[in-house]
Amino acid sequence: QVSSVELTQYFLDRIAAGEVFNAYLDVNPDLSLVQAAQADALRATGKAGKLTGIPIAHKDVFVTRGWKSTAASKMLENYQSPFDATVVSNLGMPDEANSHGAGMVCLGKTNMDEFAMGSSNENSAYGPVLNPWNTDYVAGGSSGGSAAAVAAGLAPIATGTDTGGSIRQPAAFCGLTGIKPSYGRVSRYGMIAYASSLDQAGPMGKSAEDCALLLSAMSSHDPRDSTSLADSGEDYSRYLNQPWREGNSNSAKPLEGLRIGMPKEFFAEGLSEEVAKSVHAAAKLLEGLGAQIVEVSLPKTKLSIPVYYVLAPAEASSNLSRFDGVRYGYRANEYRDLNDMYKKSRTEGFGAEVKRRILIGTYVLSHGYYDAYYLQAQKIRRIIAADFQTAFQNCDVILGPVAPDVAWRLGDKSKDPLQMYLEDIYTLSANLAGLPAMSAPCGFNSKNLPIGMQLIGNYFSEGKLLQVAHQYQ
Numbered sequence: 001q002v003s004s005v006e007l008t009q010y011f012l013d014r015i016a017a018g019e020v021f022n023a024y025l026d027v028n029p030d031l032s033l034v035q036a037a038q039a040d041a042l043r044a045t046g047k048a049g050k051l052t053g054i055p056i057a058h059k060d061v062f063v064t065r066g067w068k069s070t071a072a073s074k075m076l077e078n079y080q081s082p083f084d085a086t087v088v089s090n091l092g093m094p095d096e097a098n099s100h101g102a103g104m105v106c107l108g109k110t111n112m113d114e115f116a117m118g119s120s121n122e123n124s125a126y127g128p129v130l131n132p133w134n135t136d137y138v139a140g141g142s143s144g145g146s147a148a149a150v151a152a153g154l155a156p157i158a159t160g161t162d163t164g165g166s167i168r169q170p171a172a173f174c175g176l177t178g179i180k181p182s183y184g185r186v187s188r189y190g191m192i193a194y195a196s197s198l199d200q201a202g203p204m205g206k207s208a209e210d211c212a213l214l215l216s217a218m219s220s221h222d223p224r225d226s227t228s229l230a231d232s233g234e235d236y237s238r239y240l241n242q243p244w245r246e247g248n249s250n251s252a253k254p255l256e257g258l259r260i261g262m263p264k265e266f267f268a269e270g271l272s273e274e275v276a277k278s279v280h281a282a283a284k285l286l287e288g289l290g291a292q293i294v295e296v297s298l299p300k301t302k303l304s305i306p307v308y309y310v311l312a313p314a315e316a317s318s319n320l321s322r323f324d325g326v327r328y329g330y331r332a333n334e335y336r337d338l339n340d341m342y343k344k345s346r347t348e349g350f351g352a353e354v355k356r357r358i359l360i361g362t363y364v365l366s367h368g369y370y371d372a373y374y375l376q377a378q379k380i381r382r383i384i385a386a387d388f389q390t391a392f393q394n395c396d397v398i399l400g401p402v403a404p405d406v407a408w409r410l411g412d413k414s415k416d417p418l419q420m421y422l423e424d425i426y427t428l429s430a431n432l433a434g435l436p437a438m439s440a441p442c443g444f445n446s447k448n449l450p451i452g453m454q455l456i457g458n459y460f461s462e463g464k465l466l467q468v469a470h471q472y473q
């Protein structure tokens with residue numbers, strides 16, 4: 001049996017050899033090995049859980065004691081948090097203060113788009129992440145570092161966050177499985193906030209089985225997050241091998257009774273042929289497992305882009321006001337007075353995309369535009385959520401693409417923010433509605449780049465989503 005120290009050293013060596021991908025922003029091998037030794041001690045006393053001693057990489061948006069927590073921004077360069085995010089402590093070493101820790105070993109912090117704003121990981125202040133399948137291509141974003149780390153074997157599994165697709169899309173671009181749970185399932189405490197009503201954390205791994213294990217340990221009720229659900233989630237692994245219909249014998253097809261809805265708006269203009277073909281092939285395979293395919297409609301799909309890109313910047317402009325050069329991180333060297341200090345610190349500390357979002361957010365919240373943009377977007381958000389409920393009257397799970405195409409070449413879209421925003425069309429609506437949604441690999445395009453399919457479920461059905469993906473895999 002391999003020890004956690006050996007396993008951790010193996011991954012640390014791979015991280016050092018895999019620097020080209022730029023997947024990690026901070027490592028601390030000494031501390032990782034201390035944690036691994038603690039995990040081995042726990043294992044020796046028989047107090048180990050399933051995840052004890054398994055290494056993990058955390059997206060740099062989770063504050064983590066012992067590592068820097070920068071959210072890939074110059075604003076938080078060298079920032080060290082005095083406490084752990086709930087996700088980090090739920091997964092980390094148990095101690096007196098934290099008896100519930102799963103005992104996983106932190107390998108380091110992964111690169112991301114600055115403050116999780118982006119779809120390609122090119123908005124990091126510390127350089128883009130390269131896609132391990134082909135280093136001329138983006139890894140996806142914003143959790144691109146986590147995706148590349150797992151895809152390149154620099155971590156067995158990783159955490160990510162998803163405000164509008166940031167777990168699902170990089171998972172798809174790097175050939176991984178990732179799940180964004182229902183809003184409220186995982187605590188946001190210690191997760192550097194982007195758009196609080198949309199942000200959710202989740203696992204990114206090699207299989208639905210791995211994700212089920214990790215999500216079970218990540219989920220908890222947390223009194224420090226007022227939107228945290230009252231219950232602590234479930235053991236999501238127990239769903240994986242059940243027949244879909246309760247009471248069906250094991251000889252029946254495993255997904256007999258499952259109705260899969262394919263929204264016609266997800267297969268309309270804009271979707272690449274190769275992705276469409278691959279998702280349809282996945283639907284065929286699921287049919288073979290006993291599922292029935294039905295057509296459903298999500299009529300406001302196109303509006304999810306303007307709605308999201310009003311609401312997310314609005315919340316971001318408020319959340320990011322705390323970075324003022326006084327309390328956290330970066331402060332300009334020279335300034336005349338307090339106002340000048342705010343101005344210079346924020347001008348120098350934030351990257352271009354973050355500034356764009358702050359400007360958009362401030363604009364749509366300002367007197368005179370609030371009703372026309374912010375309020376209107378909130379109303380359509382409600383309609384988008386209601387449309388899902390209509391669709392779920394005719395199906396149990398929704399199947400579609402994760403993104404219109406596979407990973408693109410580095411630099412291809414970074415000069416045109418609107419181009420980049422359009423790439424989020426299929427992922428945004430699950431966040432706007434607060435629904436669980438996941439991405440699972442379903443093939444490759446002609447250039448050998450991975451293609452992902454998306455499964456969206458009704459509230460709190462993450463176990464069922466993982467079950468469908470597991471049966472498919």
Ligand code: GLN
Binds near residue numbers: 119163424
């Ligand atoms: N691409 C989207 C954005 O830039 C979503 C990012 C995310 O989910 N964090 O806002």
